[in-house]
Amino acid sequence: MAENVIVVGGGIVGTSTAYYLAKMGIHVTLIEAQDIAAGTSGACDRAIMLQSKAPGPMLQLGLHGARIYETLEDELEADLEYRRGGGMILIETEEEMTAIRELVERQRQAGLDIALLSGEQARELQPGLGAHLLGTTWWAGDAEVNPLKVCFAMAQAAQRAGAAIRMGSKVTALLSERGRVVGVEAEGKRTYADAVVVALGVWTPLLLRTIGVELPIVPRKGQILVSERVPAFVSHNILSGAYIAAKHRKDGGKEEAQNPAGVGLSLGQTGSGSLLIGGSREFVGFDLSTTPQVIRAIGQSAVRLFPKMAGMRVIRAFAGLRPYTPDGRPVIGPVEEWPGLYVAAGHEGDGIALGPATGRIMANLAIGRPAGCDVAPFALSRFTQ
Amino acid sequence: MNDACDVAVVGAGPAGLVAAIEAARAGLSVTVVDEFPWPGGRLLGQLYTDPRSHGRWDGRKISRQLAQEAGELGVRILGGATVWAVGRDLSLELSGVPVGTLRPQALLLATGAAERALPVPGWTKPGVVCVGAAQTFTNVHHVAIGRRVLVAGIDPLALSVAMEMHHAGVDVAGVVLPPVSTTSGALASPERAVARLADVADLAPNGLLRAAARLAAGKLSPLAVSALRFDLVRVGGVSIGFRTALVAVEGDGRVESATLRSVAPDGTLVGPERRIEVDAVCISAGLYPLTDLAEIAGCPMVEVEELGGLVPLHGPGLETPLERLFVAGNLTGIEGAKVAIAQGRQAGCSIARSLGRATLVSPEDAARAVSDARTSSPFRFQPRIAAGRAAMAELWQQAIARGDQSA
Amino acid sequence: MSGGYRFPSDEPLARQVRFTFNERELVGLEGEPIAAALLANGVRTIRHDDSTGEPRGVYCGIGHCFECRAQVDGVNGVRTCLTPLREGTRVASVAQWDVAKK
């Protein structure tokens, strides 16, 4: 059993993994190139939304994650802005209505008692919604959290439990001996351990390539607008049907032609009152720029659904890179051809919801314990074989 | 609005307006965008006697003339429109009075400069303003920022504005050093303030500045040390405290008083605090190039302290490494209006040539006019500006050698 | 200085117009920035900071700092130092933004 583990990457997945390892008494070193949450976990939304997860392994992992979040503030002794305010998926067209009815049916079979409300009921539940809205889903179990706070709290709790954290330290190579990964090299310094967990989000393939392992994680950019502070009015997660369609769509379809940047509305409000208005889904490599066309399209979709937003100021915009995989599921588990090497990455747009659950599973796997759930759907081998 | 033009110019300051005129002369269609309703930029607030020509430098009048000349050449000036993004294709996104997209062949960014902030306890109270606000309200809007005003900052701009307010009838309670802080650094040291003033002695465009500068530079020698024997100097009815700094601003909901302290020649605070009654405080902490749009456009940026900080990398003809993107005026380094005008002309010519048009002015003449303007300028904001320009030329050469330039 | 905040000017003055600030009726000059009209009326505090509640007013005077923002004719976050005054302009401090209101 491993006694000594290196975790590479200080996003939500890496910090969570480090925390659960340290909590089990394992000697952990977390190595991050820049700062905690400097990557995607610091450039994203705040939803812990189960409604949007595909029924099956993703929903199971989501349920596992949601349960962890319920008590996480107490466990980490930190304010995470966690709030269980429910969530809605807004339905604007008959086409969306058909698709979402079907999704809701499957979610119900999987155990989520999601309601389907009329436009009238939707407007009652969420003031300000446009008159054209046909309806909405509603599930009281959806929650939200401040992702930066989660990452920092995980890192601090890990540290309190004895983990060493090295920031500003970019890992450039995986060290191997006799067919086994035995450590990493960062800034010219070599560090050895019984196991190495790579939790680098979109950057994961860059490091694994150095040791001959290919995996199909690619960046899928999302742009988000930040509004001026406004009085609280969004108390739950809001997604539009168009957002769900963009999330689950396959390449090259009709939707892609109509909406090349994959714009759909996601709306949340921060503790300080700013709205986070998302978002897009774009395959443009590691480019983090915001673009006027997409910013405008996001603004338009927000105003269409919330006409009053037309009078509101957008104060800035930012972009993050979702670690996308072709089947929409992350990779969580060992790299078979390299004993000692593990991967936890590829959560696309669900890493905040799934990060703590992933960390707990990964911690178990890295020290040779049972995962605690079925991890076969997340095996790297599904892409390599 | 969604339309095309040959050239778009962001910023209707002297650099932007003159560039627009030059490009229009070469037969190009030009649109100038500025978020202020009237053209002129920072030129609008400038009002002083030019010691070279002994004539009056009336920025409002010059702005009007430039705008009129531009109008006669068919330049379209869109006022009240903020450019909030620049696309990779140089398209401009506008918000404000006209909303929409401009799609030019070539783009000039002439967004000017902004003022550095210099926090001091109480600096957010209504009545504490930047020196540029005092200049604009006094000279452009003809409204007093207060009845009794303290000016914190002993530099050419602050002294000019103090004098302009005094002439307009404001009771200027004094001009003192800016607050001592990690950001003000040497600004707040008497030695440095005196040295800066000495630098502009013979060119100073108004009585107060000239007198203060002469005092600083004058017969006194060695300059810095002996000049510091005096603390309070009274010039033309305004007192300057070379050994006094602002340390706090007080008041319930608005400025009611300011607290001052003496400063040793090296800049450390000494002695007891004293309080004076004022209803406005104006702080001068220096200018820096307003680079936001250049950065959004994707122009490589370089840090050149002598130019005022971060500036877009640019070549001798004010071209940038991005094809058909040009920069001019204070965006390229902090200097006075005459330099901005000469740079505008140069940029206008470069743009015309980049679009295959002939110009009356040769590139050499345009460049020479810029350095002439520099030597005759009544305002020198950055003491080592020439070194800064040379450093940029060097950086540009290095970039070309690396093959960065796409043009 | 005595009396008001407006300097005598040798240029012809613009037309006087009426406007309101937080429902109070004031008089200013047509076309001048709203911030100048407010200052000429002795109004320094344009708004209160939405987290600390501290009063705020003009700082840079030329559009860079956003300290002078107010609601102007129903639009939030307008920089009053850049926005010309018109007859009947309504200026308000608070961000009266209510998504639920019809």
Ligand SMILES: Cc1cc2nc3c(=O)[nH]c(=O)nc-3n(C[C@H](O)[C@H](O)[C@H](O)COP(=O)(O)OP(=O)(O)OC[C@H]3O[C@@H](n4cnc5c(N)ncnc54)[C@H](O)[C@@H]3O)c2cc1C
């Ligand atoms: C616009 C947007 C909105 C989103 N909204 C949500 C949402 O509402 N809910 C949700 O659940 N998910 C959301 N997501 C998805 C979620 O943000 C990601 O899935 C998650 O943050 C990924 O976390 P990670 O730890 O895998 O990667 P990251 O957070 O990217 O962490 C990787 C870390 O590795 C570091 N690194 C890179 N290379 C090296 C190296 N060589 N050596 C050392 N360190 C290195 C990076 O600096 C970074 O800190 C959103 C994503 C985006 C882009």
Ligand SMILES: Cc1cc2nc3c(=O)[nH]c(=O)nc-3n(C[C@H](O)[C@H](O)[C@H](O)COP(=O)(O)OP(=O)(O)OC[C@H]3O[C@@H](n4cnc5c(N)ncnc54)[C@H](O)[C@@H]3O)c2cc1C
């Ligand atoms: C506060 C202040 C006081 C000064 N006083 C003097 C002085 O007394 N004497 C002197 O010689 N020099 C002075 N200067 C230096 C001054 O910058 C130059 O004299 C000259 O005006 C520079 O010309 P410019 O064309 O580069 O920029 P500016 O004259 O500054 O013009 C830039 C214009 O760009 C516009 N702009 C910027 N960003 C945007 C955007 N995103 N969208 C739309 N429009 C935009 C601005 O509204 C502005 O009108 C002062 C500078 C400042 C900042």
Ligand code: FES
């Ligand atoms: S005072 Fe700074 S933007 Fe108006």
